[in-house]
Amino acid sequence: MANYKLQINGRSYETETEADTPLLWVLRDHLGLVGTKYGCGIAQCGACTVHLNGNAVRSCSLPVSAVGTKKITTIEGLSAHGDHPVQAAWHEVDVAQCGYCQAGQIMTASALLAKNPTPTAEQIDNAMNGNICRCGTYHRIHEAITLASSKMK
Amino acid sequence: METLTKTNRRDFLKLAAVAGGGLFLGFHWNSAEASAMEVIGADAMAEGTINFNSYLSISPENVITIFSPNPELGQNIKTSFPMIVAEELDADWTKVKVVQAALDSKKYERQLTGGSGAIPHSWERLRKAGATARQMLIEAAAQKWNIASASLTTDNGFVIHQESGRRWHYGELATEASALPVPSDVKLKDKKDFKIIGTAIHNVDNQEMITGKPLYGLDFYREGMLHAMIQRPLAFGMKIKSVDSAAAKAMPGISDVVVFKNNVAVVGKSTWQVNKARKLLKIEYEAEGAIESTADHDRLFKELLESKATTVRRKDGDVDTAFKNAAKVISREYQCPFLPHNPMEPMNFFAHVREDGVELVGPTQTPEMARGEVAKLLNMAPDKITLELTRLGGGFGRRLKADYVLEAAELSSLIKAPVKVIWTREDEMTGGSYRPAVRYRFEAALDKEGNMIGYKLRGVGINSGNCTREDNFPSGAVDHLLIDSIEHKSPITTGAWRAPITNFLAFAEQAFIDEVAAAAGKDPIQFRLSLLDKAKQSPVGAVKYGIDRMKTVIQLAAEKSNWGTKKDVSQGFSVYFSHRSYVAQVAEVVMVNGKPVIQKIIAAADCGVVVNLSGAYQQVRGGIVDGLGHALYSNITFKEGVPEQKNFNSYRLIRMKEIPEVDVHFVNNGIDPTGLGEPALPPTGGAVANALFKATGKRLYHQPFSKQEEMKGVNLGDRL
Structure with a gap:
């Protein structure tokens, strides 16, 4: 110990x-x-x-x-009031189903956008490929990252 | 809209009562009769004599609270249930609070999530609850202001007197309304007047989920609670012979090692300490049943397909003669592997067994059943047991079983302490309750004109019960038909897996029909449509699916995919009826550098009225991703009873890079909702296999596709 x-x-x-x-x-x-x-x-x-x-x-x-x-x-x-652009986009796109994996998805996505605020679709895929969503919300995750990126510009 | 995520019924009652007045209605999910509703007074609340299982309250401050009793596991009913009540109440959605139920009623019916049944089962009751409250509010306004109730309307949380332009928000009328008799006959809205139902409403738990609030069973912590993991036999068919737990017990933080049934539980102060100590257990096992490998199953399947000891599920006409007289006979076999459920949140449950009662907290799809089984196990009256439901981090059928709840309860009773049992991912994948492995043989007899005059289906399944769905399409459309099945009993445990049986059967059937259509020289869609016409015009035996509903989704999918008109795109078609709903899909594959790429899936779904467009759209898209991922990649194999895939490094789940574009279209037919948690999944495998055939000329018969010889050298899931 x-x-x-x-x-x-x-x-x-x-x-x-x-x-x-x-x-x-x-x-x-x-x-x-x-x-x-x-x-x-x-x-x-x-x-x-x-x-x-x-x-x-x-x-x-x-x-x-x-x-x-x-x-x-x-x-x-990640944010004081749950309003980081990635969290806001997650809400706006209504990403979560069961929601269990989403904290991890959001943390991966926010780290990506901090380094690369305007990722291409392929860069999003690459960054997010290590995060599994068993409900299959990948389309919305991708969409929310694109939305967050557009708002962070 | 606001949501309370963690509360029990007492808190909820307190919450509603605190309002000091207002309207508080109790009703039963198990009765569609409005007369079973009752206004609940402060006395009844204080005395705790209330025995309803659902509530709707309107406070004088105009806060509307709706109790959402089904387990929420991502199918979004926690949002869509209240939407239905709010619709008929004509409420302002932004003023609605949603409260999750705890289980402590004596009479819960269907507090369960499974079978795509949550919405179909509750639709009418929810509507009546909202409509009843609305009518009482109108009546209260009529009496208060001495106006004819017929001259009053409601809108967005107000009762309105059009003539005078006066309006009162519901809160202002709630206390008066509570003194009125509950009407026994309420008028429901015309569906075309829906304002909330059919719109896209965001998940009521979004904010909690995206900020990491403790919502799930695994997040439950209690002062003084112990943590435990359980070592179950490594191989199916084995039992414990001896346990040496000395090394494990000597580890820091470990308070106990307990052997019960075939389990060795390591109990301690923290998850990590327990996990480490568990690895030091020395357990010897001995065989108590058959020790089976996948190779044994493969052999067994072929033997059993020739068996005479099958159970006949449906028989129409005379198949022997039809096949004898056929111009062409097609016979194909399809095999599916075992699959674990793998919800992202692994199994877990908190139990505190005391002398005078039991407290259970955690994620289950069947709280009532879990409580009943715990009561039996501990020989205790069910009303001494409370079960608080957490949000479920996925279910897929796994949490329909109460095994993991029972383990926690039994362990707590043995160690006489509050304990949370958690399963690791390896426990999850090796712990059984798999989607059963099945092999099917389909046979079709065609006449000279290419009409299907005979159809045979035989299913052989491992712990699968009836692995056919004998009354599904094309039953009713074929003159001579025989469907039978046989089951092999194995120590490998199985259970319901999202869209039980049909999750694979649909692929096999729809891939087979595609091949039969080709042999008949017909377009696969036209071939299906003519079978449906035949079932409509001259049905053979009972037809237990909606012919017109199925035709409609077929035509919608064909239209939205521009079926048969796209250059350089190979389209595959599939349609399936399951759990009361209908989904047709077209998969599109293009060839890139000589290799097939799954580019897009277009779905047409008929689930009746779509309650929440956002949730429904994702439910279909997620179902397709689920169906596709498992068809392409996933399987569990066994060597001498031991599962060979134990975690996500050897067991492949679909990831973001591998998803095609998915388009979803709903049939808007105004039929009462028929469910959507499962029906989008079954058709996907067939549509994709049929498209892959068109693109490559290779038929696929077994899942996962990526591991078949036919797809050697192809990385299925590669994008453009």
Whole structure:
């Protein structure tokens, strides 16, 4: 067991846990940030996506000991009032069905747009291909990213 | 519009009562009679003697609250149920609050999500509830102002007196309305006057979902709650021989290792600790049933197709003579693999078993059944058990079973502590309850003119029950027909998987019909239409599908896809009736560098009245993506009882890059809703296989397509 100080959503958190605990379970079990979802545990589905210094990473496969001082953003901290352009577009396009994967989809999409505010359709496909949606809302995810991109210009 | 996501019935009642006045109506989903509605007074609320299972309240402040009792798993009923009530109430949608039910009524009927039945089942009751409240509000205004109620109308949450131009919002009238008798006969709106139904209304939980609020079972945490994972036998047909849990127990955070039934539960303080400790379990298993491999099933299927011990499901005319006299006979076999459901949220449930009662919290498609089974297991009266439903992170049929609820309850009773049991993805994929594997043989007899005079279908399924749908098309359209089935009992557990049986049967049938049409020298659409004409003009035996509704979707899909007129595009057709609704699809494939690319799917759906256009459109598109993905990529195989695919690195689900364009068209026929959660999925495999045949000349008989010899060297899902 060791003590970890984490920078999450602009706040400092402290937790006692084993070094190999994935960030996902620290967020969910230790810190009560359950917006980040468990889907596969092997970085294949993207449900657990968070930002680490602005990069989309799979928190299920990132040991807490590897986080260091890097800044973590989870879905809860993407915007203060749930109105990040990507979230607003998700609402406007009415993307979600069951909704379980959408936090991960939104985190991947927002990381993409932060780096490339005007992605091509193919760039969207490439960035989003690691995120599975079992309900099959891919068309709307794609549409919402395009919409968010147009509003961020 | 506002939504409350987590509440139990007591909170809801409190919420409605806090209003201090207003109108509070209780009604039953299990009765379409308006007389079964009742105004609920403050006394009844305080005493908790209320025994309705649904509510509608209007507060003096004009807040309308509607109780949405079905489990929400992405089919969007939490939005569409209230839309129906609000429509007949003539309410202002922006003033409507939606509350999810907890299960604590004695008499829930159909608090269940499955079979595409939520909307068809509740349609009339929801409408009557809204209409009853509306009529009471009109009556209240009439009495208050001494005006004839016939001179009053409603609009957008107001009762209006046209003559004088006066108007009152519903909240102003709600308290007076509550003193009136509940009318027994209310008039429903003419469907052409619908203002909310048929529009695209955003999901009421959008904001919670996109901001990561704790909505799902897996998100449920309770102070002092333990976490648990369960090791189930690695192979189907095995049982525990011995367990050495010393190493697991010695791990940090682990409080207990409990063996029950064929399970070894590791209990501890956190998910990760439990997950790590579980890997240190040393469990020996021994065979208790047949240990089967996929190769055994392949052999078995072929043997059983020759069996004489089948169950006849439907028999019309004399197939033997028809086949003897046929000018041409076509015989083909189709085989489908086992599939896990893989909802993105894995199985999980919270249980707290105490001496005096049980608290259950989690995601289930069948809360009433789950509670009943837990009651039986613990030998406890069902009314001592509460079940709070969370939002479901997908279901696809998996959460129709209560196995994972029972496990949690049994574990909690053994460790005498509150516990949340969670399944890993590997547990999900290796834990059984699969879509059954089935093999079909179809045979058709054609006469000299290319008319189908004989039709045979035999299905062999593993734990599949009746793996045919004997009264579906083309039954009724063929003079001589025989449909029979046989089941093999296996230790590999199976269950309902979105569009049970038809999710594969539709592909096989529609691919076969395509081949028969080709053998008859006829256009595949014309061939189907003439069969339907025959069923209409001279039906053979019972016809249990709507011939005209099926023809309409066929024609709409043909029209919207410009069937048969596109250059360099290979079109494949499919149509299927399932769960009361009709969907036709045209898949379009183009050849790029000598390889087929699935470019587009056009769907025409008849589900009766479309309640929420946004939800319905996505339900069809999502169903098609689901049907396509599994037809192309997915299967579970077994080696000596052990599932060989365990996670998304070896089990392929469709991803964004692989989806074709999908166009959806609805038939607007004003028929009461007939359901949409499943019917869009079954036709997709057939449409795609038929289009791939046109493009490549290769027929596909087995799923997943991408793993068949015929598609070797083709990366199905590649885009242009």
